[in-house]
Amino acid sequence: MRYIANSDADRREMLSAIGRTSLDDLFxxxxxxxxxxxxxxxxxxxxxMEVSAKLERLASLNxxxxxxxxxxxxxxxxxxxSAVKHVTAREEFYTAYTPYQxxxxxxxxxxxxxxxxxLCELTGMEIANASMYDGxxxxxxxxxxxxxxxxxxxxxxxxxxxPHYRRVLDTYCWAAGIEIVEIPTGxxxxxxxxxxxxxxxxxxxxxxxxxxxVEELDGVKESIGDALLIVATNPISLGILTPPxxxxxxxxxxxxxxxxxPASFGGPLLGLFATRNSYLRQMPGRVVxxxxxxxxxxxxxxxxxxxxxxIRRQKATSNICTNAQLCALTATVYLxxxxxxxxxxxxxxxxxNAHYLAERLSAIPGCSLAFRSPFYNEFVLRVPADxxxxxxxxxxxxxxxxxxxxxxxxxxxxxxxxxxxxxxxREELDRLVDLVGGMR
Amino acid sequence: xxxxxxxxxxxxxxxxxxxxxxxxxxxxxxxQSELGDVVxxxxxxxxxxxxxxxxxxxxESVKAVSDIYxxxxxxxxxxxxxxxASPETINQDPHGTGxxxxxxxxxxxxxxxxxxxxxxxxxxxxx
Numbered sequence: 001m002r003y004i005a006n007s008d009a010d011r012r013e014m015l016s017a018i019g020r021t022s023l024d025d026l027f028x029x030x031x032x033x034x035x036x037x038x039x040x041x042x043x044x045x046x047x048x049m050e051v052s053a054k055l056e057r058l059a060s061l062n063x064x065x066x067x068x069x070x071x072x073x074x075x076x077x078x079x080x081x082s083a084v085k086h087v088t089a090r091e092e093f094y095t096a097y098t099p100y101q102x103x104x105x106x107x108x109x110x111x112x113x114x115x116x117x118x119l120c121e122l123t124g125m126e127i128a129n130a131s132m133y134d135g136x137x138x139x140x141x142x143x144x145x146x147x148x149x150x151x152x153x154x155x156x157x158x159x160x161x162x163p164h165y166r167r168v169l170d171t172y173c174w175a176a177g178i179e180i181v182e183i184p185t186g187x188x189x190x191x192x193x194x195x196x197x198x199x200x201x202x203x204x205x206x207x208x209x210x211x212x213x214v215e216e217l218d219g220v221k222e223s224i225g226d227a228l229l230i231v232a233t234n235p236i237s238l239g240i241l242t243p244p245x246x247x248x249x250x251x252x253x254x255x256x257x258x259x260x261x262p263a264s265f266g267g268p269l270l271g272l273f274a275t276r277n278s279y280l281r282q283m284p285g286r287v288v289x290x291x292x293x294x295x296x297x298x299x300x301x302x303x304x305x306x307x308x309x310x311i312r313r314q315k316a317t318s319n320i321c322t323n324a325q326l327c328a329l330t331a332t333v334y335l336x337x338x339x340x341x342x343x344x345x346x347x348x349x350x351x352x353n354a355h356y357l358a359e360r361l362s363a364i365p366g367c368s369l370a371f372r373s374p375f376y377n378e379f380v381l382r383v384p385a386d387x388x389x390x391x392x393x394x395x396x397x398x399x400x401x402x403x404x405x406x407x408x409x410x411x412x413x414x415x416x417x418x419x420x421x422x423x424x425x426r427e428e429l430d431r432l433v434d435l436v437g438g439m440r
Numbered sequence: 441x442x443x444x445x446x447x448x449x450x451x452x453x454x455x456x457x458x459x460x461x462x463x464x465x466x467x468x469x470x471x472q473s474e475l476g477d478v479v480x481x482x483x484x485x486x487x488x489x490x491x492x493x494x495x496x497x498x499x500e501s502v503k504a505v506s507d508i509y510x511x512x513x514x515x516x517x518x519x520x521x522x523x524x525a526s527p528e529t530i531n532q533d534p535h536g537t538g539x540x541x542x543x544x545x546x547x548x549x550x551x552x553x554x555x556x557x558x559x560x561x562x563x564x565x566x567x
Contacts, residue, residue, distance in 0.1 A: 281480065281500070306505045315507065 062265045067400040068428050069263065072378045072419020073210070074135055074162050076258050078236070078346075079423050080334070084260045087333045088326065097325050098130055098286055102301040108325070109300035112288040115332040122238050122335075123252040124245025125274035129285035131328040132271025132320055135255025136165045139204065139232050140172035141273065141284040141318055142251040146202030146228040147178055148317075149282045154179045156200045156227075158191035160209035163409050165232065169204075185411075189213040189371025189380075193220055202228040202250075208237055210410055212354075212378030212417070213371055221248030235259055235272060235331075237376045239347025251275045260334030261327055270327035280304065284318030346422055350377040353429065354420040360433045361418075366440055370415055378419040380412060385440050387416050393439045399432055443469065444535055448551050449560035450511035455535065461548050463512060466539040467499060467530065470564045475501040478530045481523045483541055489515045490543070492550050497540065499530065512550040514543035 006014075011023075020026045043051050069077040087093065092107045099105035112130050119128035132138040143155045155173060157166070159182055173180050181200070186192045189211045193203075203224050207215035214237075221229045228250040233241075236258045244252045256270030257263065275283055281304075289303030305311060308321040338346060354377040362369045366384030383390055387404035394401055407417045420429070447455040453471035456463040472478065480500040490496050490510040497508045519541050523529060530538040545551070555563060 281482070306500055306503065311503075312505055315505075 067395065067398045068424070068431075070399065070401045070418045070420060070424070070432065071263070072212075073402055073406060073417060074164070074234075074255050074257070075263050075269070076234075076236075076377070076419055076421050077263050077423055078258050078260075078421050080260050080262065081337045083337050084330060084333045088330050093326075093329055095325055098288065098302060098323055100302065102299065106300060108329070109288050109302070111329050111332050112325070113290055113300050114336070115328045116288065118332060118335045119235075119272055119274050122235055122243065123233075123249075123254075123272075123274045124243030125249070125252055126245075126277040127280060127283065127287070128272070128274035129283055129287055129323070131256065131323040131325070131331075132273050132285055133324060134267065134269035134271045135232065135253065135257075136162075136168035136271075137320060138253040138255075138271030138273045139165050139230070140169045141271075141320060142228075142230045142232075142253050143169060143173060143178065143202060143204065144176060144318070145251060145275075145279070145282050145284060146230060147176070149228060149279060150201040150226065152199060152201035152227075153177060154181060154200045155202050155204060156181050156183055157204040158183045158193075158206060158209065158215075159185045160189070160191060160211050160213070160410065161204065161206045161232070162210050163406060165206070185209075185211070187371075188373045189375075190215055190373055193223070198225070200224070200227045202230050204230045204232065206232040207241075207244075208234060208376040208378065211371060211380045211412075212375040212419075213373045214241060214376055217244070217247050217249075219247075221250075234376070236343070236347055236350060239343040239345075240351065241347075241376070245274075250279065256324075256327060256331045259331035260337075261330055268324065268327050270324050270331055281307065282317065284320055286321060286323055349422040350420065353377070353422065353424055354379060354418075356426075357418065357420050357424075357429045357432065360429070361436060364433070364437045364440060367436065370412060377421060378417060380407065380415045380417050382412075382415045383436070383440060387414060390416065390436065390439055394432070394435055397435055399435060443557040443561055445557045447535070447557060448511070448554035449557065449563075450509065450554055451563060452509045452511070453564075454508060454511045456511055456543075456551065456554070457539075458548070458551055461545045462517065463514070463543050463545055463551070464539050465511070465541050465543055467508065467534055468560070468564075469534050471499075471506075472531050472534045472538070475499060475506060476503045477501055478527045481527045481530065481540070483519050483523070484516050486516050486519055489513075489546075491546075499527075508540065510543070511554055512543065512548075513546040515546070516541050517544045518542035 099108055102109060116128040147153055155178055157180055183191050190213055205215055209215055230251045231244040231249040233254045235254050252274045254272035256272045286302055287304050288300055291299055291301055293299045307317040309316040358369060358379045361367055361381050368382050370380035370382050391401055391404055402417050404416055407415050447457050449455050453468045454465060455468050456465050478499055478501050482498045484496050490513055492510055492513040494510045495507045496510045499506050520539050
């Protein structure tokens with residue numbers, strides 16, 4: 001894009017056109033405490049060298065290698081094969097966007113088509129888009145799609161949904177005038193799926209849910225009539241769990257971070273979105289299709305673009321008419337590196353590690369699992385001591401578990417949510433058990 | 441292709457063929473030629489009611505997706521379901537078998553403001 005210089009007069013004119021008096025006035029939505037905190041860094045009067053040093057110091061706080069991670073809640077500490085970074089760093093591939101010019105972008109477009117195909121195989125669905133921003137926006141887009149497809153304005157959502165997904169969903173629905181009804185969690189940690197009002201556009205269920213529990217979804221589709229069944233899931237869990245397509249899901253969304261993307265603070269993340277062919281024209285995002293060129297050669301190109309913003313403007317199906325290309329490529333290479341058997345083994349390893357740890361932790365006097373239902377690689381442990389004290393104590397000993405306030409926001413004030421991946425060794429698991437046993 | 445003189449036309453390039461308080465509705469020859477090959481049509485369900493100017497459906501071609509606006513208000517009493525399987529009919533015969541829906545008019549007077557064939561043709565040539 002060309003650089004366009006603005007004079008002070010230009011800025012004043014633009015501000016007055018939108019009814020603002022100054023730049024501060026324009027950014028008045030930024031909460032004052034955030035502005036104050038920024039001011040307190042003293043960057044505005046510092047030299048470039050000082051600013052750089054200060055920011056590096058801040059950035060170094062974002063270091064997950066400072067501890068052994070049992071963090072979960074949507075982002076997990078999985079091992080990333082070195083092939084993944086080698087392939088994605090190739091200059092032919094290294095782009096943040098889906099390319100518009102197929103004649104010079106066959107490599108990237110082929111990878112995108114593979115991504116969509118892999119996602120369909122993984123979820124048991126018929127079509128997938130070329131990815132969205134993250135698991136939360138993919139889910140919110142699914143809610144909007146359900147209201148478009150059914151022309152109804154109520155979405156049912158289970159209580160045991162990651163709180164940050166729920167907040168994004170609430171924001172989207174608030175803006176679109178969609179009502180949300182919540183389905184409670186039963187004593188078994190599963191959603192009470194018989195308890196929702198008829199006339200909904202869609203039912204959103206996360207499985208494994210926010211407590212790590214695998215929901216029972218057989219027969220649910222049949223019980224909700226023509227409302228859409230939307231399943232938010234963890235792609236690695238599908239190495240052993242039934243693909244949602246086979247129990248009738250209409251839309252499957254997920255967070256693609258576990259597929260080869262590092263667990264960084266704040267991202268980048270990867271939104272997964274798959275659905276049925278009949279919903280092609282309701283689906284947000286973009287799609288890469290396979291075709292034949294004028295000479296009869298197999299080729300790949302973006303397709304079904306007529307409903308995207310660059311053509312339909314404000315009437316586009318979604319205002320996410322882009323994708324997280326580099327992260328989607330990463331997921332593609334990751335899945336290809338593992339293969340079907342590899343993914344299954346990985347999935348089982350996650351499950352086994354989590355179950356070993358859960359069993360040992362719940363044997364500690366005073367500790368118990370919050371729910372008795374089947375879980376995948378994440379679980380809630382009720383603890384006899386103040387969970388925040390425990391959380392801090394573990395951190396001091398180099399072990400990272402999630403801030404218990406997140407779990408408290410879901411109604412469990414006396415527990416810790418613990419996630420386990422294939423990366424955790426037996427020694428690390430036992431160390432956590434010893435520390436919790438000593439601190440309770 | 442000429443514009444049938446018994447039709448009334450909107451500036452959004454829809455035509456209606458009035459018969460009493462009912463009107464058959466389609467898009468014009470000019471509209472289909474601007475759109476190019478039509479690949480999909482999204483039409484309202486029978487029974488849906490529209491006010492004049494409402495969006496009642498979309499026509500998707502390889503180039504664009506365009507809204508169809510109700511040139512007059514009314515209730516949908518019939519839908520051309522053949523278009524589901526063969527949307528290209530709209531390109532081949534926009535003023536005939538490529539019709540979209542039949543509306544039962546709320547106020548037949550609303551049609552008075554629409555263009556006749558000569559005025560529409562003039563409008564299209566000037567556009």
